[in-house]
Amino acid sequence: MKVKEVAELFDISIRTLHHYDQIGLLTPKDVTDAGYRVYSEDNLETLQQILFFRELGFPLKEIQTMMHNPSFNKKEAFILQRKMLIEKRNKLDKMIENIDKTLQHLMGETQYTYKERFENMNMKISQYEEEARHRWGNQAVDEVSSKLNNLSKDEQIELSDSWDNIFNKLASLRNHSPKSKEVQIEIKQWYDFLNENFSNYSLDAFYGLGQLYIQDERFTKHIDRYGEGLALFMSEAMKVFTVQQKRGHSDGHHD
Template sequence: MNAKEIASLIGCSVRTLHHYDQIGLLIPHRNGLNGYREYSEEDIDRLQQILFFRQCGFTLFKIKELLNNSNFNRIEAYEIQRKALEYEKMRIERMLKLLDKTLSSTKQGGKLTMKEKLQDFDLNNNPYEEEAIRIWGKAKVEESKRFIADKSSKEQDAITEGMDRLFKDLALVSEEMPESIVAQEAMEKMYTYMNANFGYHYSYEAFGNLGKMYIEDERFTKNVDKYGEGLSLFLSEAMRIYADNKQK
């Protein structure tokens, strides 16, 4: 199928598909004679995954990261997507009930309490987005472990010593505000060091998610906080701010 045919099927512009190609999200084969994009069945399967994730509220950046993960599993993705859409369905149903209640009260001259006006709103992210990140995000940690395990004892010692120095330096700035220039310069050094030494390139989003693991996984918390009480919490927030700023 060509881009025009697909765009007609799913109700998007050809430009949207071209954008997916340009950002490396969906790269179809090019016809050698005319250079036109031609989509295989495998491309269509990937596009379906992209569209499901989009309906679940995932950003293109997150979708690309998940689909390109070496541990990505299509069956697991379908299951998460279904749960995410069920969650969204329930959220919309709550909003409709609140809207009907508000409309009826307004027409009849009634008045809802402040709690009634707000209690059914849920502005948090869909929790199944976090589930997807946790499932496939773990692969990054495992990939780094394998990379280090393949090194010689001398090389492993050098990485360990480097990490020890890094976290000692980070502990020195942990009294700063996470959004401060000093803290964010430290995050830049941390991001650069980890991408240079762990055999895996962390995207900005993956770096921010790693910070979450520092406080969500007690093993990480224990290892980080040995350099200073509360360091894991400081790093989690500072890494999130760093990642958010870099993605703007």
């Protein structure tokens, strides 16, 4: 489908589709010689999920982070979105019922207590929304910040020293292949360090973190202070580590 057809199908503006393309959120599968964007069926499914996330209140930047996460799964996301939309529908039904009863009360038809009037006004964040953010969003990064803030000054210094040692050692190995034994030993140190001190990182989450090092300029800028190009080098090494560990687990399982 061309951009105009997609815009009409989803009832959104062509400008919106151009913006999604510009920020790398939804890139058309092809561009014709005449310069027309052409969207595939896979593109349309991606757009469908973007619009569902938007309807559920997720900002574009957060949607981009989640959908670019290597562990993001379209089917699982649709299931979660369905749960969130049903939950939203139930909330709206309760709020409509609340308004009806309030109007009846104001017209003197019924008595409606304050407790009854406000009991259906629960606006807390959906548990499914939290799950989506936890699995594919920035929550893991937020957890690290929270953990650091809860440590004593001495503990922060000790942790920072260990952190620096690992990054400095990796920076000194930048001329090696990310697949080399020396590099993989240090990357395992980083993986173990994160799991021991911050959160339980699965292999997929560790891989995703490595991708953030090169996708998010805040990470890249911070890591490259230890040595230019270190963020990209670590990202590649973390990818190798993930693949090798998964292969090892798979081989062990078959044995």
